[in-house]
Amino acid sequence: MEILLFDISPESPRDSHLSLSIYHRSxxxxxxxxxxxVDFFIIxxxxxxxxxxxxxxxxxxxxxxxxxxxxxMIIFLALTDPKLTSPMYFFLYNLSFVDTVYTTTTIxxxxxxxxxxxKTISVPGCFLQMYFFVQLAVTSRAILTAMAFDRYLAxxxxxxxxxxxxxxxxxxxxxxxxxxxxxxxxxxTTMSWQRPYCGPNVVRHGxxxxxxxxxxxxxxxxxxxxxxxxxxxxxxxxxxVLILTSYILIGVSISRMGVVQxxxxxxxxxxxxxxxxxxxxxxxFVYISYRVxxxxxxVRIIVSVLYSALTPFLNPMIYSLxxxxxxxSIRRTLNxxxxxxxxxxxxxxxxxxxRN
Numbered sequence: 125m126e127i128l129l130f131d132i133s134p135e136s137p138r139d140s141h142l143s144l145s146i147y148h149r150s151x152x153x154x155x156x157x158x159x160x161x162v163d164f165f166i167i168x169x170x171x172x173x174x175x176x177x178x179x180x181x182x183x184x185x186x187x188x189x190x191x192x193x194x195x196x197m198i199i200f201l202a203l204t205d206p207k208l209t210s211p212m213y214f215f216l217y218n219l220s221f222v223d224t225v226y227t228t229t230t231i232x233x234x235x236x237x238x239x240x241x242x243k244t245i246s247v248p249g250c251f252l253q254m255y256f257f258v259q260l261a262v263t264s265r266a267i268l269t270a271m272a273f274d275r276y277l278a279x280x281x282x283x284x285x286x287x288x289x290x291x292x293x294x295x296x297x298x299x300x301x302x303x304x305x306x307x308x309x310x311x312x313t314t315m316s317w318q319r320p321y322c323g324p325n326v327v328r329h330g331x332x333x334x335x336x337x338x339x340x341x342x343x344x345x346x347x348x349x350x351x352x353x354x355x356x357x358x359x360x361x362x363x364x365v366l367i368l369t370s371y372i373l374i375g376v377s378i379s380r381m382g383v384v385q386x387x388x389x390x391x392x393x394x395x396x397x398x399x400x401x402x403x404x405x406x407x408x409f410v411y412i413s414y415r416v417x418x419x420x421x422x423v424r425i426i427v428s429v430l431y432s433a434l435t436p437f438l439n440p441m442i443y444s445l446x447x448x449x450x451x452x453s454i455r456r457t458l459n460x461x462x463x464x465x466x467x468x469x470x471x472x473x474x475x476x477x478x479r480n
Contacts, residue, residue, distance in 0.1 A: 162321040165250045165337070167243040169234060169330045170422055180426070181238040187433050188231045194440025195220035197454070205453045211289045212278075215271045216443060218298050219264060223436035226260035229253055230331040230432065237330070250332040251317045258334060259309040264435070265363040266301030268400055272370040273297070275393040280377040308359040312352040319343060330425045360407075367400055395446035402442075403435045 170177055202208050202217035230253070237243035245253070277285050312334060322342040329336040334352065338345050371393075378389050410431045444450055 162247060162323075162325045162340075164244045164246050164325065165332065165340075166326045167233070167237055167245060167331060168326050168328050169237045169243060170425060171237075171241070173422060177238045181235060184231060184238075184429065184433075185235060187437055188227065188235070191227050191231075191433065191436045191440075192224060194444075195224045195436065198440055198443065198450075199224075201450065201453045201457060205456065207456075208449065208453055211274050211294050212271065214291075214294050215267060215274060215298070218301075219267045219271070220439065222260055222264045222267060223439060226257065226264060227433055227436050229257045229260065230429075234330050234429065245332065247321070250327070250337065251313060254316070254332040254334055254337065255309060255313045257331065258313065259305045261305075261432075262308045262359045263301050263305035265359065265403070266304045267298065268396070268403065269363045269366045269370075270297040270301055271396050272367040272400070275396055276370040276374055278392060279374050279389045304359075304362075308355045312348065312355055315348050315351060316341070319345070319348070330429050333428075364404060371397065391446075395443045398442050398446065399435065399439055402438060406431050406434055 170180060173180070198220040199217045202213040202220075233243070233245070233253070274289060277288055281288070316334060316338055319338075319341040320343055321340055324340050327333070327336050327340070338348055341348075374389070374393060378386050381389060410427060444454070
């Protein structure tokens with residue numbers, strides 16, 4: 125999750141000179157700009173990789189297509205298949221929606237950056253991108269927490285599951301997830317927005333990353349760092365502890381069941397547990413590697429991009445492979461669409477024959 129404060133190495137003298145020269149040029153051309161303000165930011169991205177950018181462009185484009193296709197498929201199935209009405213699918217398609225928007229805030233801009241020499245973004249656009257990226261990252265963790273609570277009720281309290289997990293309760297949980305994301309994101313991004321940016325404007329990242337933009341502030345940012353770390357810990361620890369507590373209680377309940385019931389109970393939460401494990405383990409890996417390893421800025425950006433796209437990329441595959449109901453729904457949908465496609469083809473052929 126990009127809310128973690130990744131340490132990007134300071135700008136090189138060349139980058140500092142580039143950013144200052146661009147800033148002064150902008151100030152002299154634009155008469156409406158303030159003498160001590162930055163009009164736009166430059167996203168450095170992976171500009172120094174040369175011809176390798178094309179390979180990364182193709183890889184990232186394919187990943188983005190898979191993310192859009194897979195998550196859109198889950199949203200479509202959950203909303204159109206009358207057999208997928210359980211609370212789990214309600215949370216699942218909300219998670220897919222968040223993952224889709226989450227990757228859309230950064231990947232299209234990165235793809236366009238591969239095709240241009242200089243990628244610029246306005247100051248308001250930069251902070252909007254920053255806010256939505258971090259907020260959606262926290263919201264996705266909160267939805268995973270709601271899904272863990274759903275699995276806890278389904279396994280540990282099955283008799284009252286339908287009476288507790290009603291539609292109003294589900295809506296409250298999803299709304300709470302979005303509210304939690306806003307609560308954990310708004311203070312840090314608002315503080316960064318209000319800081320003065322009077323000189324360098326090159327963001328050494330693939331997008332407007334919070335910690336990378338903060339390095340461009342003309343002033344002391346120690347308070348900003350404390351606020352960011354505090355809310356990052358709140359976001360990670362709150363969701364992580366609640367998910368862990370849910371699965372501890374699930375494990376205790378499963379240990380008292382028979383073998384058949386135990387396998388069935390494990391099957392109901394296997395996909396969610398896999399997603400949670402990948403999400404938090406990859407976040408921990410990135411967090412540690414950024415502080416322990418001596419990596420170049422380009423490597424750090426690539427790692428950050430791969431991490432941010434990993435969970436949205438794997439979610440549809442994991443749920444499709446581990447969930448029989450979802451697999452059957454895919455088959456039903458394909459069987460329902462196939463006759464329509466055949467009928468449309470026949471109609472086109474009939475019209476073409478009549479014209480001939």
